[in-house]
Amino acid sequence: MSTDSWALAVDKQESTPKSIKNSRNLEAGDAALHGTNDDVDQPEEEEKEDKATQSLLNKLIRSNVVNNTNQVEVLQRDPNSPLYSVKTFEELRLKPQLLKGVYEMGFNRPSKIQENALPMMLAEPPQNLIAQSQSGTGKTAAFVLAMLSHVDPGLKWPQCLCISPTYELALQTGKVIAQMGKFYPEVKLAYAVRGHKMERGVKIKEQIVIGTPGTVLDWCVKLKLIDPKKIKVFVLDEADVMIATQGHQDQSIRIQRMLSKGCQMLLFSATFEDSVWKFAERVVPDPNIIKLKREEETLDTIKQYYVLCNCKEDKFSALCNIYGAITIAQAMIFCHTRKMANWLSAQLSKEGHQVALLSGEMVVEQRAAVIERFRDGKEKVLITTNVCARGIDVEQVSVVINFDLPLDKDGNPDNETYLHRIGRTGRFGKRGLAVNMVDSQRSMDILKTYERHFNKKIMRLDTDDLDEIEKIAN
Numbered sequence: 001m002s003t004d005s006w007a008l009a010v011d012k013q014e015s016t017p018k019s020i021k022n023s024r025n026l027e028a029g030d031a032a033l034h035g036t037n038d039d040v041d042q043p044e045e046e047e048k049e050d051k052a053t054q055s056l057l058n059k060l061i062r063s064n065v066v067n068n069t070n071q072v073e074v075l076q077r078d079p080n081s082p083l084y085s086v087k088t089f090e091e092l093r094l095k096p097q098l099l100k101g102v103y104e105m106g107f108n109r110p111s112k113i114q115e116n117a118l119p120m121m122l123a124e125p126p127q128n129l130i131a132q133s134q135s136g137t138g139k140t141a142a143f144v145l146a147m148l149s150h151v152d153p154g155l156k157w158p159q160c161l162c163i164s165p166t167y168e169l170a171l172q173t174g175k176v177i178a179q180m181g182k183f184y185p186e187v188k189l190a191y192a193v194r195g196h197k198m199e200r201g202v203k204i205k206e207q208i209v210i211g212t213p214g215t216v217l218d219w220c221v222k223l224k225l226i227d228p229k230k231i232k233v234f235v236l237d238e239a240d241v242m243i244a245t246q247g248h249q250d251q252s253i254r255i256q257r258m259l260s261k262g263c264q265m266l267l268f269s270a271t272f273e274d275s276v277w278k279f280a281e282r283v284v285p286d287p288n289i290i291k292l293k294r295e296e297e298t299l300d301t302i303k304q305y306y307v308l309c310n311c312k313e314d315k316f317s318a319l320c321n322i323y324g325a326i327t328i329a330q331a332m333i334f335c336h337t338r339k340m341a342n343w344l345s346a347q348l349s350k351e352g353h354q355v356a357l358l359s360g361e362m363v364v365e366q367r368a369a370v371i372e373r374f375r376d377g378k379e380k381v382l383i384t385t386n387v388c389a390r391g392i393d394v395e396q397v398s399v400v401i402n403f404d405l406p407l408d409k410d411g412n413p414d415n416e417t418y419l420h421r422i423g424r425t426g427r428f429g430k431r432g433l434a435v436n437m438v439d440s441q442r443s444m445d446i447l448k449t450y451e452r453h454f455n456k457k458i459m460r461l462d463t464d465d466l467d468e469i470e471k472i473a474n
């Protein structure tokens with residue numbers, strides 16, 4: 001492993017966040033806004049431009065979809081890639097049943113985070129870990145392997161507890177556990193999520209429990225289905241949001257306090273705000289730390305663009321112009337509010353497009369069904385809010401559109417959500433495109449903040465940039 005390129009702090013002392021180097025003041029564009037809602041008939045020039053944009057996008061997306069063959073293998077040989085690894089799964093000393101599961105899933109080699117985190121997680125005595133790795137680089141697989149490795153299948157009670165921020169993510173992680181544990185059938189899994197009605201006091205026999213914080217807390221405290229003292233491994237997936245969101249933090253900390261002293265704690269995320277790192281290091285005793293430098297947080301395989309618009313109707317027209325291109329593979333469109341997501345979905349449906357809509361107001365079973373249909377490719381486009389910004393792993397997603405740029409609850413730029421949203425594409429070595437719709441000077445300023453924060457150029461998507469974009473695409 002090359003520690004310098006990975007900028008990994010595997011030593012237990014490392015805690016100072018790496019500062020941003022080279023925070024260049026990148027110019028995101030000249031804000032020459034064009035195209036208004038009143039333009040019923042598009043001027044000829046603009047129509048030409050739209051066609052050119054459309055064909056450019058088609059080209060970009062086709063090249064992303066088609067040229068991906070062997071991309072993973074190439075990246076896994078590049079020491080600068082987060083997928084690089086010098087080890088094999090055999091060298092990670094996994095149980096034979098798990099090795100079989102890993103290979104059955106089509107994994108040939110571990111990724112960098114898997115190579116680095118697994119030896120720490122599997123060491124005796126157990127070590128705590130706070131780990132950061134780019135979106136889609138195999139964190140879930142890493143902690144799932146750790147849980148499956150630590151379980152004693154002869155003991156019929158919960159020994160590993162994994163908490164996810166949303167119902168969808170808990171289900172998705174559960175699926176990974178089931179797939180990896182396919183040849184280890186003695187190990188069973190229970191879901192502590194809303195809707196799974198359980199009676200008080202009925203002891204759970206499954207060795208692994210995956211759930212959302214509120215339900216897990218109920219299972220531990222109110223219903224007494226889990227004995228927290230018997231938990232050997234405690235995983236916080238998307239740990240930063242679990243820590244940063246008030247409700248989740250209270251529940252997660254309450255669960256954590258009930259665990260035994262020797263319980264191993266594993267915190268994973270693609271992002272950790274500085275204050276969240278500090279908090280995590282306070283609550284996790286003597287942790288190993290795997291941390292990225294700021295400039296390594298975004299994946300080079302995801303190219304970022306922006307489109308200049310005037311208003312939401314204008315954004316809608318821009319979206320319609322590129323719609324044909326984005327549906328070559330699959331796309332996720334993020335809106336800031338449920339209202340906007342509903343509006344956009346209705347407008348696209350009116351145009352005859354078949355889209356899926358997922359927002360927080362839907363009941364969890366409906367949400368799971370929507371994700372499932374999207375995963376199966378029944379719909380090519382999923383319109384959603386931040387409820388789907390994190391963790392959701394749909395390999396075929398090649399385009400993410402920020403119809404609205406992500407903002408925090410005070411209306412300020414939200415770097416972490418931006419990174420998680422665009423990370424829905426570019427999964428495990430796939431190439432991806434992120435297209436940001438910018439409709440005001442304010443949103444341009446926010447876009448520039450993202451550029452500066454991650455030190456990554458966000459290119460304007462229009463005919464003027466054709467040469468440059470083609471260069472990037474190639």
Ligand SMILES: Nc1ncnc2c1ncn2[C@@H]1O[C@H](COP(=O)(O)OP(=O)(O)OP(=O)(O)O)[C@@H](O)[C@H]1O
Nearest residue numbers: 107109110111135136137138139140141270391428
């Ligand atoms: N070693 C591997 N070889 C090949 N594919 C892998 C490997 N590890 C994971 N994958 C695949 O890569 C994709 C992304 O993995 P995963 O969901 O674990 O990433 P993640 O880092 O948890 O992402 P996020 O930050 O979005 O939560 C999944 O489809 C998974 O099956």
